[in-house]
Amino acid sequence: MEFYLKCSLKTSADPTVAKEAIAQIMADAETGILAKGAPAGEGAKIKSWSLGDNKINLELTSGKNVRVHDAVLRVRKQVADALGKAKVGVRGIEVDTFTITVPSPHDLKNKNIPHVKSVLFDEKAQTLCLTLDVGESEMKNQVPDRILTLLEDKIEQDEYGAKAEHWHLLWESEDRPFHYVDDPTEDMLKHGWLKRGAGRGQWIHGPASTKLFRTFEKIVVDEILTPLGYNEMIFPKLVMWDIWKHSGHAKGIYPEIYYVCPPKTRDPAYWEDVMDYYKVTREVPTELIKTKIGDPIGGMCYAQCPPCWGFFQGETIAKDSLPVRVFDRSGTSHRYESGGIHGIERVDEFHRIELVWLGTKEQVVETTQKLHERYMHIFNDILDLKWRKAWVTPWFMAQEGLAGVAADEVTGTTDYEAPLPYRGKDGEWLEFQNVSINGDKYPTGFNVKCQTGEQLWSGCSGVGLERWTAAFLAQHGLDPEKWPEEFRKRFGEMPKLVKFM
Ligand SMILES: Nc1ncnc2c1ncn2[C@@H]1O[C@H](COS(=O)(=O)NC(=O)[C@@H](N)CO)[C@@H](O)[C@H]1O
Numbered sequence: 001m002e003f004y005l006k007c008s009l010k011t012s013a014d015p016t017v018a019k020e021a022i023a024q025i026m027a028d029a030e031t032g033i034l035a036k037g038a039p040a041g042e043g044a045k046i047k048s049w050s051l052g053d054n055k056i057n058l059e060l061t062s063g064k065n066v067r068v069h070d071a072v073l074r075v076r077k078q079v080a081d082a083l084g085k086a087k088v089g090v091r092g093i094e095v096d097t098f099t100i101t102v103p104s105p106h107d108l109k110n111k112n113i114p115h116v117k118s119v120l121f122d123e124k125a126q127t128l129c130l131t132l133d134v135g136e137s138e139m140k141n142q143v144p145d146r147i148l149t150l151l152e153d154k155i156e157q158d159e160y161g162a163k164a165e166h167w168h169l170l171w172e173s174e175d176r177p178f179h180y181v182d183d184p185t186e187d188m189l190k191h192g193w194l195k196r197g198a199g200r201g202q203w204i205h206g207p208a209s210t211k212l213f214r215t216f217e218k219i220v221v222d223e224i225l226t227p228l229g230y231n232e233m234i235f236p237k238l239v240m241w242d243i244w245k246h247s248g249h250a251k252g253i254y255p256e257i258y259y260v261c262p263p264k265t266r267d268p269a270y271w272e273d274v275m276d277y278y279k280v281t282r283e284v285p286t287e288l289i290k291t292k293i294g295d296p297i298g299g300m301c302y303a304q305c306p307p308c309w310g311f312f313q314g315e316t317i318a319k320d321s322l323p324v325r326v327f328d329r330s331g332t333s334h335r336y337e338s339g340g341i342h343g344i345e346r347v348d349e350f351h352r353i354e355l356v357w358l359g360t361k362e363q364v365v366e367t368t369q370k371l372h373e374r375y376m377h378i379f380n381d382i383l384d385l386k387w388r389k390a391w392v393t394p395w396f397m398a399q400e401g402l403a404g405v406a407a408d409e410v411t412g413t414t415d416y417e418a419p420l421p422y423r424g425k426d427g428e429w430l431e432f433q434n435v436s437i438n439g440d441k442y443p444t445g446f447n448v449k450c451q452t453g454e455q456l457w458s459g460c461s462g463v464g465l466e467r468w469t470a471a472f473l474a475q476h477g478l479d480p481e482k483w484p485e486e487f488r489k490r491f492g493e494m495p496k497l498v499k500f501m
């Protein structure tokens with residue numbers, strides 16, 4: 001790959017006064033200032049330079065080391081020192097042409113990238129050449145570097161785009177006959193266990209399905225959280241952009257967020273026309289409301305764990321406080337899911353127990369292992385499910401729009417999946433929870449340190465209660481007489497249902 005920059009250093013007066021000194025700087029640069037920090041011979045190069053009236057014209061090329069926008073700042077500093085002696089100042093850098101050329105097997109699908117004027121694909125050379133629209137401040141602010149990273153991600157994603165999601169079977173339970181093959185959501189609607197809410201992908205749970213959720217929760221508390229020493233926390237449920245910037249979500253979850261906008265003011269007089277409009281027409285004037293609310297400050301809880309990092313952000317954790325093991329079940333998560341009406345297995349508003357653990361790499365790996373063992377016990381000995389585990393694209397990469405797998409073989413996500421008999425023998429299995437080792441992503445993203453100076457790692461596990469319900473009922477049906485004894489005794493009596501005439 002190649003960076004190319006054609007620019008001029010603007011000077012306050014004719015630079016020829018320091019001609020010799022400038023010539024010397026340019027002659028020494030490639031082995032001197034433009035080589036610093038790069039492997040031998042891989043620094044930046046001066047392709048040409050010349051003196052103009054009140055400017056010094058420069059052409060620079062580089063690879064990934066000492067990139068041209070860093071190189072020009074180094075040259076500028078040396079030239080400014082030399083010109084300073086002759087009372088001449090360097091006024092700034094004027095960019096004439098800035099291109100990045102990278103190898104690519106195909107053209108870019110989406111070419112509108114900020115600060116990129118054009119994207120040219122050369123079929124023969126198999127390269128993409130981006131012409132940037134950047135000035136001195138963008139070069140100082142690393143915009144070209146972020147464009148290169150975005151470009152490499154896009155090329156890689158297009159590659160992966162062709163390949164399916166990464167999925168690798170880890171373990172599968174024994175096969176067994178399914179006595180129940182109906183759609184549990186249909187059955188629950190018929191038996192009055194729940195009703196569709198007013199919102200897209202939203203449900204209102206009656207006493208029966210609510211007791212199911214709470215029984216699942218109790219099992220998680222009794223079989224995992226208490227024995228393994230997890231403490232309950234309450235993570236914020238309205239998530240600010242700043243959190244998603246640190247967690248990486250700001251790179252890619254826009255299509256699925258439920259955005260939240262505050263009113264511009266809470267002064268009732270400001271809202272009187274809206275209230276009057278409704279009172280007269282019985283319609284809510286959403287167009288008018290749009291003019292009275294501010295920009296989105298973030299969105300409803302999406303991944304559930306990111307806001308917890310605000311508690312640790314910028315802190316150094318004492319060694320004897322590690323590993324930290326916490327969980328949150330304080331509210332709903334919201335995702336603008338793909339279209340089409342799904343049963344309760346894919347909803348826009350869902351209820352999840354989110355477990356988060358952090359410590360040294362060894363502590364995180366050990367905690368994760370213990371968690372897998374406890375889940376194995378729950379699904380085999382209490383819920384008596386047919387299920388399997390698979391190694392997949394880490395959830396945090398998928399939520400940043402990336403595919404593939406993580407850098408090392410330890411970091412990544414294990415999806416827990418169950419077949420839903422009503423979907424038929426070859427029906428798609430349902431991911432009902434996951435367990436992830438997130439590596440150093442969040443401690444680094446939120447600047448969390450350990451007293452000993454070791455790199456902190458973290459993991460998280462999302463237990464989706466709608467998903468557990470869908471998997472459990474799809475395999476065991478709604479009749480408690482047919483439920484596994486270990487579960488039924490924990491569930492207790494079926495609550496009295498509301499009867500509608
Ligand atoms: N639309 C949805 N409806 C119901 N449950 C969902 C939905 N989206 C996710 N979940 C539940 O939340 C779990 C974790 O979601 S995830 O996106 O895969 N992972 C994360 O967000 C991680 N932070 C762990 O929670 C899923 O396994 C599933 O059980």
Ligand SMILES: [Zn+2]
Binds near residue numbers: 303305306354460462
């Ligand atoms: Zn999480």
